[in-house]
Amino acid sequence: MYSKKVMDHFTTPRNVGEIEDADGIGEVGNPSCGDMMTIYIKVNDGILEDVKFKTFGCGAAIATSSMITEMAKGKTIEEARKITRDDVANELEGLPAVKMHCSNLAADALNSAIDDYIKKNKD
Amino acid sequence: MDHAATTDVDPDVIDAMLPYFRHYYGNPSSLHSFGAKAAQDLEDSRLKVAKGINARPEEIIFTSGGTESDNLAIKGIAYKNSRQGKHIITSKIEHPAVLNTCRFLEKKGFEVTYVPVDNSGIVNIEDLKDSIRTDTILISIMHANNEIGTLQPIDEISKIAKTNEVYFHTDAVQTVGKIPIDMEKIDVDLMSLSSHKIHGPKGVGALYIKKGVSIEPILHGGEHERGIRSGTENIAGIIGFAKAFELATSNLENNSKKMLKLRNHLIESVKKRIPESYLNGHQTKCLPNIANLRFSFIEGESIVLMLDMKGIAASTGSACSSKNLKASHVLESIGLQPEVSHGSIRFSLGKDNTLEEVDYVVDSLETIIKKLREMSPIAKM
Numbered sequence: 001m002y003s004k005k006v007m008d009h010f011t012t013p014r015n016v017g018e019i020e021d022a023d024g025i026g027e028v029g030n031p032s033c034g035d036m037m038t039i040y041i042k043v044n045d046g047i048l049e050d051v052k053f054k055t056f057g058c059g060a061a062i063a064t065s066s067m068i069t070e071m072a073k074g075k076t077i078e079e080a081r082k083i084t085r086d087d088v089a090n091e092l093e094g095l096p097a098v099k100m101h102c103s104n105l106a107a108d109a110l111n112s113a114i115d116d117y118i119k120k121n122k123d
Numbered sequence: 124m125d126h127a128a129t130t131d132v133d134p135d136v137i138d139a140m141l142p143y144f145r146h147y148y149g150n151p152s153s154l155h156s157f158g159a160k161a162a163q164d165l166e167d168s169r170l171k172v173a174k175g176i177n178a179r180p181e182e183i184i185f186t187s188g189g190t191e192s193d194n195l196a197i198k199g200i201a202y203k204n205s206r207q208g209k210h211i212i213t214s215k216i217e218h219p220a221v222l223n224t225c226r227f228l229e230k231k232g233f234e235v236t237y238v239p240v241d242n243s244g245i246v247n248i249e250d251l252k253d254s255i256r257t258d259t260i261l262i263s264i265m266h267a268n269n270e271i272g273t274l275q276p277i278d279e280i281s282k283i284a285k286t287n288e289v290y291f292h293t294d295a296v297q298t299v300g301k302i303p304i305d306m307e308k309i310d311v312d313l314m315s316l317s318s319h320k321i322h323g324p325k326g327v328g329a330l331y332i333k334k335g336v337s338i339e340p341i342l343h344g345g346e347h348e349r350g351i352r353s354g355t356e357n358i359a360g361i362i363g364f365a366k367a368f369e370l371a372t373s374n375l376e377n378n379s380k381k382m383l384k385l386r387n388h389l390i391e392s393v394k395k396r397i398p399e400s401y402l403n404g405h406q407t408k409c410l411p412n413i414a415n416l417r418f419s420f421i422e423g424e425s426i427v428l429m430l431d432m433k434g435i436a437a438s439t440g441s442a443c444s445s446k447n448l449k450a451s452h453v454l455e456s457i458g459l460q461p462e463v464s465h466g467s468i469r470f471s472l473g474k475d476n477t478l479e480e481v482d483y484v485v486d487s488l489e490t491i492i493k494k495l496r497e498m499s500p501i502a503k504m
Contacts, residue, residue, distance in 0.1 A: 002428075007428075010425070010428065011429075011432065013498065016497065016498050027500070030462075031461075031462035031465070031501055032460065032461040032462045033461070034422055034450070034461070034462075034465045035422070036500060036501065037500065038500040054498060054499060054500035055498055055499070055500065056420065056421060056422055056498075056499045056500055056501050056502075057422050057425070058422055058424035058425055059424055059425055059428045061422075062425060062498065
């Protein structure tokens with residue numbers, strides 16, 4: 001059902017955990033739908049220096065979370081903003097159709113973490 | 124550990140079936156000796172299945188499996204009795220073969236009451252009694268639930284059905300070979316049976332129809348199976364089913380005792396070693412082989428995938444629902460919120476599972492649950 005790349009990220013997820021002094025935190029999904037993820041970012045000079053995640057969900061939810069942390073790390077805020085759900089799915093060599101909508105939340109979570117960072121830095 | 128989804132075909136069953144592909148491929152309806160042999164063996168198989176549940180051979184109608192038997196029983200009674208009434212009672216936790224048949228009949232002008240169950244999955248008898256109306260024609264309540272294994276009080280339900288002159292159908296697909304069934308002792312009008320859950324081939328099953336009960340066929344054709352189920356009989360499949368049925372019913376006591384011991388060992392070990400783990404369903408009023416376990420803060424598909432990588436087959440909900448993402452209707456009906464029911468896994472043991480295998484499952488689960496909880500944003504541990 002899942003591609004090799006999805007299974008790789010599911011079984012050995014990268015960057016699991018929390019960042020204690022995170023500059024931005026994004027939380028999307030809902031446990032009642034079966035998928036929920038939190039993404040933590042550490043920003044330095046406009047660059048995502050560290051990205052970590054915690055996810056409750058299926059194989060696809062965990063794999064997309066792990067994948068986006070790899071994709072976003074080292075990118076500028078502007079570059080990271082441009083990562084879409086489809087980019088994450090493509091990078092994972094595709095996701096089953098039923099998972100594209102519900103479990104492919106990582107891009108949204110990252111965006112929400114960036115929003116949080118921007119909001120905090122306005123004050 | 125996923126025997127409620129399906130089972131391997133017993134080598135004795137395969138041996139019994141093989142000659143019917145190569146040599147005895149006759150059509151039981153043919154007049155020549157090839158046909159006569161097939162017709163004789165078909166009737167012998169009917170007798171074997173009947174014997175296994177202490178029924179009469181003429182009360183057994185072979186079908187393509189549990190789903191067809193459920194459809195035939197419910198639509199067959201509904202179409203035959205629609206002039207007497209158009210109300211059917213079933214439960215909220217039936218197999219989709221029953222639920223979706225009832226939903227289809229609702230579109231055709233029938234009314235259906237879906238009675239609730241308590242938090243262990245047992246149908247509420249008072250609700251059932253209260254839902255009976257003057258135009259009720261059928262009660263369809265499963266013998267045992269396929270996801271959580273809870274047994275229904277079918278004795279009591281059959282008495283209510285008799286008192287009110289309503290037909291009673293039960294889906295016994297999960298109970299054959301696990302719980303003794305004696306048609307002389309239980310007053311059931313129609314009962315669905317399946318082959319592939321008891322180490323028989325897929326694509327074959329039967330519907331028990333009590334003598335004197337008349338139903339409308341749903342497949343029309345060459346009047347096979349006394350006109351109730353047209354279509355050339357799947358002889359090899361039926362031979363295999365009858366053999367599997369014979370083996371399952373004659374070894375029932377030993378197999379059930381063994382499976383129950385393993386089930387209880389699995390439940391106790393998991394509860395002891397994994398915090399925040401629970402049993403869904405009933406501790407004792409249950410099938411001897413199903414343990415539906417719930418782990419807080421994590422999601423079932425992840426658990427199933429990780430178990431699979433350790434060579435263990437288990438399922439979230441039932442195998443049929445793994446393609447949709449909805450939380451199980453059974454777990455919802457026993458009062459579980461979607462966020463907790465998502466973390467439920469069904470283990471269903473087979474007669475050949477061993478204690479070592481169960482211990483391996485518990486060891487694997489302990490590691491997997493810990494790993495997934497470390498990843499979970501909602502874990503509080």
